[in-house]
Amino acid sequence: MTELLQSFWGPNVWRATVEILILAVGIYYVAVFVRGTRGAAIFTGFLFLLLALALLTYLLKLQVLMWTIGLLTPLSAILVVVIFQPEVRRMLAKLGNLQLFASAHEQRENIEVIIQTVERLADVRIGMLLAIEQSLNLQEAVESGIPVDCVATPEMLECIFFPNNAIHDGAVIVKDGRIKFAACILPLSRRQDLHKSLGTRHRAALGLSEETDAILVVVSEETGAISYAYKGQLVRGVTLEELRAFLSGELLPAPTKSRTPQTWLRTLVGDHAKPGLAVLTRNGNKLHETPRSDSP
Amino acid sequence: MRLRDLILHNFRLKMFALLMAVLLWETIHLATRREGEQAPLPSLLRTNRPPNIP
Numbered sequence: 001m002t003e004l005l006q007s008f009w010g011p012n013v014w015r016a017t018v019e020i021l022i023l024a025v026g027i028y029y030v031a032v033f034v035r036g037t038r039g040a041a042i043f044t045g046f047l048f049l050l051l052a053l054a055l056l057t058y059l060l061k062l063q064v065l066m067w068t069i070g071l072l073t074p075l076s077a078i079l080v081v082v083i084f085q086p087e088v089r090r091m092l093a094k095l096g097n098l099q100l101f102a103s104a105h106e107q108r109e110n111i112e113v114i115i116q117t118v119e120r121l122a123d124v125r126i127g128m129l130l131a132i133e134q135s136l137n138l139q140e141a142v143e144s145g146i147p148v149d150c151v152a153t154p155e156m157l158e159c160i161f162f163p164n165n166a167i168h169d170g171a172v173i174v175k176d177g178r179i180k181f182a183a184c185i186l187p188l189s190r191r192q193d194l195h196k197s198l199g200t201r202h203r204a205a206l207g208l209s210e211e212t213d214a215i216l217v218v219v220s221e222e223t224g225a226i227s228y229a230y231k232g233q234l235v236r237g238v239t240l241e242e243l244r245a246f247l248s249g250e251l252l253p254a255p256t257k258s259r260t261p262q263t264w265l266r267t268l269v270g271d272h273a274k275p276g277l278a279v280l281t282r283n284g285n286k287l288h289e290t291p292r293s294d295s296p
Numbered sequence: 297m298r299l300r301d302l303i304l305h306n307f308r309l310k311m312f313a314l315l316m317a318v319l320l321w322e323t324i325h326l327a328t329r330r331e332g333e334q335a336p337l338p339s340l341l342r343t344n345r346p347p348n349i350p
Contacts, residue, residue: 016321024310024317031309 033091039083046079086211089136104252110177111247116154118219118226119240121161127221128161129201131186132251133175136212138184145173145181152179171204171216187211202236205229215250217243235280 034040050069057066081088114130121128131138146167150156152174160182161168170183189206198206205216209229216229226243227236230250238246303310 016325020314020317020321023320024314027316027320028306028310028313031313032306035309 033087034084039087042083043080046076050076106177107251108248110152110174111244111251113152113154113157113177114174114217114247115240115244117157118217118243120154120158121219122224122226125221125224126158126161126163126219127201128157128217128219129171129186129205130157130217131171131173131184131205131208132215132217132247133173133180134213134215136214138173138181138208138212138214145170145184148172148179148182150179152177171208198234202227202229202234206232206234209233215247233280 034043050073053065054069056062057069114132117130118128148160148167156179157172159165160172160179167183171186172179173181173184186204187207188200188203189210191206191210194203194206199220199222201218201220205218205227206229208214209216210232213231218227218229218234219225220227225236226238226240227234228238228243228246229235230246235246
């Protein structure tokens with residue numbers, strides 16, 4: 001076996017094995033990173049085209065084309081940065097986010113404020129779009145907003161979202177227990193596979209969640225249904241308990257003992273975006289994929 | 297169980313990554329070996345003298 005490997009890899013079989021294993025780990029994590037992103041199709045297509053072209057030029061010995069590909073390959077790194085700009089930004093932000101200042105107790109209080117607000121507004125069917133800012137500053141993502149800067153309380157949030165109020169339309173941005181902005185216009189999702197019944201509020205929630213690491217909570221004006229959007233995925237029809245569990249899971253600092261290098265790498269690379277359809281509907285304990293707009 | 301998960305979780309993707317790594321390594325290895333064979337000897341090593349036979 002060693003002789004067979006030596007015939008392929010030369011005398012340093014172990015060195016070659018280590019190099020291949022390191023390369024494989026790198027390729028695996030890049031594949032995991034790419035798989036859940038919006039640019040996955042573009043990236044796969046581009047890679048496939050490049051590989052096919054390289055193989056063709058190698059087999060037909062097309063020297064000029066081979067030289068051109070060799071010249072263009074380093075430039076493709078810029079292309080990758082452009083395609084995956086939101087993901088790279090989110091990943092870098094996560095790297096710098098140490099969660100030193102927000103204690104678990106404060107975060108629990110903030111979560112309760114949101115839960116109480118959602119409960120009240122869902123009961124009386126008042127529409128709500130609330131963005132919880134995390135490591136990325138949302139001011140770049142919002143086109144216009146009215147600075148508020150006050151302590152977030154259920155009463156205050158209810159006041160803001162009350163119909164016919166001057167700042168009731170648009171989203172409210174909350175960070176560290178404070179309402180930063182109100183009446184913010186968020187970017188709408190450009191995904192093509194969204195159901196026609198999805199309103200502007202939900203599309204805006206999905207849009208911002210695709211661009212940033214913010215958590216968005218939505219209350220439907222028509223049905224009073226509660227939804228949340230995170231990392232490019234909207235989960236509709238959740239209960240208050242489910243929302244509380246989700247917010248606690250995402251906002252409360254993780255226990256120190258679970259922070260192994262593997263989990264750290266997974267949170268950084270693997271779990272940052274979810275593949276598949278953008279909208280899921282919760283029915284009991286199960287999540288159902290919402291059918292595409294072209295289906296009956 | 298954890299070791300099993302480490303290997304079997306996303307098994308297809310891991311196998312694909314390994315295959316790609318082997319292909320990539322082999323391509324680069326072949327290219328560098330070919331370059332090494334084609335490269336001329338440095339001038340300091342070149343000599344017109346016959347080999348020193350004792």
